[in-house]
Amino acid sequence: MKNKIKVFRAMNDMTQEDLAIKLNVTRQTIIAIEKNKYNPSLELAMKIAKTFGQTIEKIFTLD
Amino acid sequence: MEYKIFRKVKILITAFISATVAMAVVYENMILALAGVLIGLLFLFLVKKKTKAVWVDERIKSVGGHAALLTHTILTSVIAFLSLVFIIGGRQTDKLQIEALGIVLSYIVLSSLAIYAMSYKYYLKKYSDEDEE
Numbered sequence: 200m201k202n203k204i205k206v207f208r209a210m211n212d213m214t215q216e217d218l219a220i221k222l223n224v225t226r227q228t229i230i231a232i233e234k235n236k237y238n239p240s241l242e243l244a245m246k247i248a249k250t251f252g253q254t255i256e257k258i259f260t261l262d
Numbered sequence: 263m264e265y266k267i268f269r270k271v272k273i274l275i276t277a278f279i280s281a282t283v284a285m286a287v288v289y290e291n292m293i294l295a296l297a298g299v300l301i302g303l304l305f306l307f308l309v310k311k312k313t314k315a316v317w318v319d320e321r322i323k324s325v326g327g328h329a330a331l332l333t334h335t336i337l338t339s340v341i342a343f344l345s346l347v348f349i350i351g352g353r354q355t356d357k358l359q360i361e362a363l364g365i366v367l368s369y370i371v372l373s374s375l376a377i378y379a380m381s382y383k384y385y386l387k388k389y390s391d392e393d394e395e
Contacts, residue, residue: 224319237321 202259205233207251222246265315275306334378342371 208218215233219226222243231237232247239247248255282298285291310317345367352361 219316223316225316225322228319228321231321237324240320243320 200238200259200261201235202232204229204247204258207253207258211251218247218250221250265313268309268313268315271309272306275302275309278302334374338371338374341367341374345371 204218208215213221215226215229219229222229224243228237228239232239244255244259248258251258279299279302282302283295286293286295286298345364348360348364348367350364352358352364
C-alpha cells in the first residue's frame with residue numbers, strides 16, 4: 200500500500216512531530232507509514248484522512 | 263515537558279547513575295551503588311510521567327506482538343529440546359537429577375503452551391463475534 204502523507208503534510212505545513220502529536224502516535228510510526236514500512240490500522244488511517252480533510256482513498260492507494 | 267527535553271534529562275540521569283556506580287566500585291560501597299540506581303530510576307520514572315509524549319501506539323504493540331510470538335516459539339522449542347535431551351541422557355546414564363531436570367523443563371514447556379493456548383482462545387473470542395449475521 201502506498202500513501203501520500205508526506206505530500207499532504209507538506210501542503211499543510213506540518214512536521215512529522217506535529218502530525219504524530221495530533222494523531223497520538225510516535226514520530227517513528229509516522230516515519231514508518233511514510234516509508235511504506237507499516238500499514239496503519241483503519242482507525243489510524245481514518246484519523247490521518249480527517250486531519251488532512253481528505254478521504255482515505257486520496258491518501259492511501261493499493262499497489 | 264517535550265520528548266526532546268526528556269531525552270536530554272535521560273542522558274543526565276544515566277550519567278548520574280554511571281558516576282554513582284563508578285564511585286561505589288572505587289570506594290567498595292554497595293549501598294552507594296544501590297542508592298544511586300534507585301534514586302536515578304525514581305527520578306527517571308517521575309520525569310517520564312511528566313513528559314507529554316506517546317510511548318506506546320499501535321505500531322509498538324504490533325511489533326511487541328510479533329516479538330513475543332517469536333520469543334515464545336524459540337524459547338519453547340529450545341526448552342522442549344533440552345528437556346528431551348536431559349530425560350534421555352538421564353535415563354541412559356542413570357542420573358536421576360538430570361532426568362528430573364528434564365521432566366521439570368518439559369512441564370515448563372507444557373505450562374507455556376497451555377498459557378499460550380488460553381490467551382489465544384481469549385483473544386480469538388474477544389476479536390470475533392459469531393452472534394451477528
